Each structure stands twice: as structure tokens, then as C-alpha cells.
Amino acid sequence: MTIEFYELVAQDGRAFSPLCWPARLALAHKDIHPNVIACRFSEVDAKIAFTGQNVLPVLVDGADTVLDAWTIAEHLDTKYPNSGLGLLFPTSEAKETARRFNQHIQANNSCILHVIASDIARLQSDEDRAVFIQKRARHWNNLSVEEFTSQHRSNPASRPAINAFLQPFRDQLGSKKFMLGDAPTYADYLVASQFIWACTVSPYILIGEDDVLFQWRERVFDLFGDLVRNNPAYPLIPC
Ligand SMILES: N[C@@H](CCC(=O)N[C@@H](CS)C(=O)NCC(=O)O)C(=O)O
Known part of the structure; x- marks a missing residue:
């Protein structure tokens, strides 16, 4: 199953968003290596138009499209509780x-x-x-x-x-x-x-x-x- 992660990048490809990085680190915590779709500011609207909103990060996990870094973390804990380092919210x-x-x-x-x-x-x-x-x-x-x-x-x-x-x-x-x-x-x-x-x-x-x-x-x-x-x-x- 493909997992796609849309994140904000600068012209040279560097990822710098303080809202995308928590989700990126949360995916790594679960040992999940998504297909990363880099979006520059001018590309965001078109690349994530399918989500009906215009901010990143966006996670597409099979049939689930998940918006908002916090919701992505909750989604990962629900769907992959034991993967990688385990729960992101262990207590x-x-x-x-x-x-x-x-x-x-x-x-x-x-x-x-x-x-x-x-x-x-x-x-x-x-x-x-x-x-x-x-x-x-x-x-x-x-x-x-x-x-x-x-x-x-x-x-x-x-x-x-x-x-x-x-x-x-x-x-x-x-x-x-x-x-x-x-x-x-x-x-x-x-x-x-x-x-x-x-x-x-x-x-x-x-x-x-x-x-x-x-x-x-x-x-x-x-x-x-x-x-x-x-x-x-x-x-x-x-x-
Ligand atoms: N509530 C969202 C907010 C996301 C947000 O504001 N993302 C900014 C990046 S830091 C964004 O996508 N901006 C796109 C733009 O300004 O075109 C979350 O926490 O994930």
C-alpha cells in the first residue's frame, strides 16, 4: 500500500516547515518511509487541491487522507500502534x-x-x-x-x-x-x-x-x- 506525504519545501528542496516536520518525524518513529511529495509555496494549492484545503502536511495512507500534523500523529498511533518505536502518545x-x-x-x-x-x-x-x-x-x-x-x-x-x-x-x-x-x-x-x-x-x-x-x-x-x-x-x- 502506498503512503504519500506532502510537505513544504524551498526552491532547493530543503524541508523547513515547523508543521510538516512533526509529521515527518512521527512517520519515522513508526518506521514508515513514505513517498514524499515536495510542494513549493506556488505548487501547494494545485498539488493538494484533492484535499479541499490548502495547507500542509497531508498524509495519504491507502484510502485515508489525513490533514493536520496532530491528526496525522493520532492516525499513526491508531493504525500502527506497535510499529517502529511504538506509540507517539504512550501515556x-x-x-x-x-x-x-x-x-x-x-x-x-x-x-x-x-x-x-x-x-x-x-x-x-x-x-x-x-x-x-x-x-x-x-x-x-x-x-x-x-x-x-x-x-x-x-x-x-x-x-x-x-x-x-x-x-x-x-x-x-x-x-x-x-x-x-x-x-x-x-x-x-x-x-x-x-x-x-x-x-x-x-x-x-x-x-x-x-x-x-x-x-x-x-x-x-x-x-x-x-x-x-x-x-x-x-x-x-x-x-
Ligand atoms: N493546522 C495545520 C496547519 C498547517 C499549515 O499552516 N501549514 C503551512 C506550512 S507551515 C502551509 O501549508 N502553508 C502553505 C502555504 O502557505 O501555501 C497543521 O497543524 O498541520
Whole structure:
């Protein structure tokens, strides 16, 4: 049975979406190697028109078309509970932690977009860049994406905002190997995807080597052979 995964990529094929990566890592957790269908910004609408909506990721698993990264993770746990590393949500605590992270990320990760937006734009073809800028016009405050990013990078409030955004993840990790203990779960993939997003496109440094998240991030990037490190953007920009 064919499993197809539609994900967002830049002009050179690098996968950078913080919403596609959790699903990609969730598939790897299940030892599922999908047929990946790369979509650039200007291709998204046409390539996934069959889904009746216009955002990625999309998973087509036999007769099931699954939308939304979180729903994809739930689908994988229901359909493939014992595959690969087992459940993505092995306990109710793991699911609640992941849900809390997911809500926090969706509500607050624009603090990262603010400092990397011009880098995302720079990696797109002219056509893709126009779609990126137009679809996210509500963010830019009538500035060019370069002016917008430059203002945020020089704003003294940006660094504390990013630190505050990352704090719940540090608190949850503590001295554990992964967010919920000795093995990775979906909560790890959600957070790691925030870093993959930034590191794949931008030299903006999010954390230092002394940050508790630093070694954890290396640990997640080491999972699944070279899935993260095989991304065309690798070696990821230190972030
Ligand atoms: N609720 C969806 C949101 C997905 C979403 O917003 N995806 C963005 C990528 S980061 C997208 O597909 N954008 C396409 C576009 O802007 O053309 C999920 O969590 O999977």
C-alpha cells in the first residue's frame, strides 16, 4: 500500500516547515518511509487541491487522507500502534504534554518567524516568495519582509520573547533524555521541529551550547538514521 506525504519545501528542496516536520518525524518513529511529495509555496494549492484545503502536511495512507500534523500523529498511533518505536502518545501524560506544547507553539511561535522571515523568503524562487509574502501579509505590518525581520532582530524584546517561548520545553525536559523520559515521543518532535525550521533557513542563533535544550536537540537530530541530517539544508546552520 502506498503512503504519500506532502510537505513544504524551498526552491532547493530543503524541508523547513515547523508543521510538516512533526509529521515527518512521527512517520519515522513508526518506521514508515513514505513517498514524499515536495510542494513549493506556488505548487501547494494545485498539488493538494484533492484535499479541499490548502495547507500542509497531508498524509495519504491507502484510502485515508489525513490533514493536520496532530491528526496525522493520532492516525499513526491508531493504525500502527506497535510499529517502529511504538506509540507517539504512550501515556495520557505524554499526550497532555504534547497537546500543551502544540497549543503553546501555535499561539506563540511567531516570535521565531519574526527573526527568520527574510531568510525564508530568500530561499524561495520569485514565484514562491510572492506566495509566501502574500499569504502571510497579516504579519508584515505593511513593511517589506526584510525591513520587518531587521526591525525584529534589532528589537531588544525579541531575544527575551524567544527565551520565554522556549522555557516550557526546558522545564519539561529537566535532566531527562527526552521530554517524557528515556524514549522520544511526539512532544519531542513538536519542539525539535521548531529548531529544524529555524536552523534550516536562518543563521539567527536560538540557543547556546550551555542551554539544556542543546544536547537534547542533538539527540533528536540523531534519531532515524540521517532523516534530519539528510535534509538538503544540512549541515544545519548553528541555531
Ligand atoms: N493546522 C495545520 C496547519 C498547517 C499549515 O499552516 N501549514 C503551512 C506550512 S507551515 C502551509 O501549508 N502553508 C502553505 C502555504 O502557505 O501555501 C497543521 O497543524 O498541520
